[in-house]
């Protein structure tokens with residue numbers, strides 16, 4: 001058995017059926033062996049696309065994603081994807097070829113110190129020069145990627161190790177790393193704080209999704225009826241019909257969510273990490289609240305905010321321990337319900353031009369519960385977060401921590417490969433779409449029916465909005481009014497589409513988008529003047545939100 | 551500025567020290583002195599590092615404990631020992 005066959009065998013051992021990648025010199029031994037397996041390799045058209053597709057796959061399926069690239073430029077092109085997976089804690093195994101071991105450190109052709117590059121953007125990484133270590137390293141890689149707080153792991157393998165004969169090795173499955181049991185005294189204190197609180201709030205983050213604890217969270221909310229807010233990554237964890245769920249908090253969150261958090265006396269933080277886009281001015285975030293913090297990662301607990309009760313562990317185990325019935329919260333629930341009503345999204349908008357929030361709400365009402373939404377980054381992303389109502393968190397896939405433009409299309413490809421039966425809709429912007437536009441070739445090759453909704457304001461809208469508000473309307477390099485003709489461009493990839501410009505066209509266009517048999521591009525012209533509201537200005541406390549006049 | 555000394559036990563990989571240095575810098579700590587030795591019996595590394603920062607030491611300790619090759623971290627002269635995050 002060769003090293004390359006060892007790689008294939010490790011993938012099989014981990015029941016990997018689909019991988020994303022791009023071939024080249026040093027990884028060729030693995031690509032050669034791929035021909036003789038039933039592992040599906042999806043050729044993306046840029047390694048960044050492959051890495052992000054693997055992330056989309058992992059997020060939609062709730063499993064580990066795998067991507068592969070060659071040494072040098074192949075590996076450097078993966079880096080943005082690794083960083084994205086790092087900040088969003090996505091289980092990802094990246095396999096890269098490396099120049100033969102005698103050539104390492106000689107500035108050989110396509111040699112880059114990938115291990116060095118990986119240090120800041122992976123959970124862990126390996127350089128394998130000795131083929132006898134391969135089986136063990138790959139086993140560790142899969143274990144590390146998916147256990148505890150998940151994350152990306154890179155395995156860089158020299159070409160000589162891939163070509164070498166290695167004795168067939170029995171791969172010893174590693175025990176998954178066990179989460180610690182909750183400490184009794186902390187359970188008692190946490191329950192007591194919850195029981196005593198007059199105005200508790202749940203601040204729910206992506207850890208719930210990664211810890212596969214959505215069911216436990218929903219049971220907890222059903223029993224306690226504690227009001228809740230979520231981060232961008234946790235959208236869909238709480239059903240939108242829950243009476244005391246206030247949506248997303250933070251910089252572009254719902255006002256009700258931000259106000260309720262500011263007023264609460266107890267913050268139960270569930271798999272969230274006090275990100276700066278969420279808290280606004282940290283010193284004034286939930287200023288009167290005690291904090292119970294539940295997380296798998298000890299380093300997140302107390303990182304920014306003193307906690308009254310630390311609860312490190314598996315959320316699936318922790319949440320049932322904290323479930324209390326018969327909490328007397330009527331007065332607070334009433335206040336929360338009033339906030340919810342007072343700040344409910346409004347869709348009245350004058351004129352004939354298309355108003356993105358309304359369009360997205362119409363789309364959200366029209367799609368089925370299984371629909372997966374992926375987004376790019378910018379204003380359209382925030383509008384999607386505000387106005388789409390995913391039925392499940394695995395159905396809303398958006399680059400949160402890194403804010404990676406170019407994410408949406410490859411993530412949609414990965415999601416569609418993971419769940420071919422479920423509809424996939426990409427919500428993108430004219431800036432972001434161009435960043436991984438080459439992946440339309442992957443849609444074409446795989447005949448993947450991904451529905452593309454392109455909100456075109458002919459601007460790098462989010463940056464333009466900041467220039468307008470915080471840089472005295474000095475618009476530097478945010479004008480995209482010379483965009484290509486997107487519909488014509490899509491047609492070159494066999495993707496039909498159309499352009500709409502007025503409100504009255506929206507319902508029929510959404511229908512065409514969703515019911516077309518294959519991929520479809522709905523190109524929507526919107527005004528460059530529409531901004532995302534509300535907005536917490538940088539450095540301000542979350543209750544000091546700006547409201548636009550649109 | 552707060553000054554602290556950490557004792558770290560770790561698996562000996564070629565890049566273990568690099569990981570430690572990177573995380574220390576990136577998390578806002580300056581290294582004032584560093585000593586590394588290999589334990590002849592078990593091959594593991596014993597690293598003693600003195601750092602200073604405005605940030606609480608806890609924030610660095612937690613990140614070091616998460617390094618896969620780190621077995622334990624403890625503040626010298628402190629009773630609290632932080633096991634590897636994976637123990």
Ligand SMILES: Cc1ncc(C[n+]2csc(CCOP(=O)(O)OP(=O)(O)O)c2C)c(N)n1
Nearest residue numbers: 378379380403405429430431432460461462
């Ligand atoms: C790779 C990358 N480069 C730059 C940015 C900074 N950035 C954030 S939003 C944005 C504009 C996005 O424009 P577009 O995709 O058209 O979306 P819009 O805001 O107009 O909806 C930019 C440049 C980023 N997030 N990612």
